[in-house]
Amino acid sequence: RKEVEQDPGPFNVPEGATVAFNCTYSNSASQSFFWYRQDCRKEPKLLMSVYSSGNEDGRFTAQLNRASQYISLLIRDSKLSDSATYLCVATSWGEGKLIFGQGTELSVKP
């Protein structure tokens, strides 16, 4: 079983749609969580950190459920420019490794 697992994609949605990505992690020692965005043939870049209380950044909302070891990302009013692969990341302070999920591809169509 992968340490970080994401919804298999791709997600094909029309502009303006709301889309939700899910991610589960198996290492209960994981402490910090992030969502990264990776455009085609580019390096991953941080989209947002994920906090226990949940956090929002414009159209993007991230949630963490430690009891279920589950992370989510919600994108509202999706734009064409949101098309990318979204990567869920977990890290444990002890080991210090960043473990990436396999990514979920999003394609927003006009």
Next chain:
Amino acid sequence: EADIYQTPRYLVIGTGKKITLECSQTMGHDKMYWYQQDPGMELHLIHYSYGVNSTEKGDLSSESTVSRIRTEHFPLTLESARPSHTSQYLCASSVSDGATEAFFGQGTRLTVV
């Protein structure tokens, strides 16, 4: 923009050659990582380092080796390149607390012919 640099960006090399992929960061980060990613596929951690003189193998077995003699520099070496090494190699760095993001270089796209 993150201050982490990889060279070369693109490399085409013959089988059996020795190659070193360079990664440097000017942010003073203790932790550095190497990931391997095939097109359209997931990132695999192949090496990481907690600081100077620290190197650890990642989750994906790799024939490459790394060194960390200076904080800012984390080169990856392949002693004898093979076509199976063809991939994109991404270097990243982060501060030590584990609670903050990692910054990625632009990657080296390696083709072994």
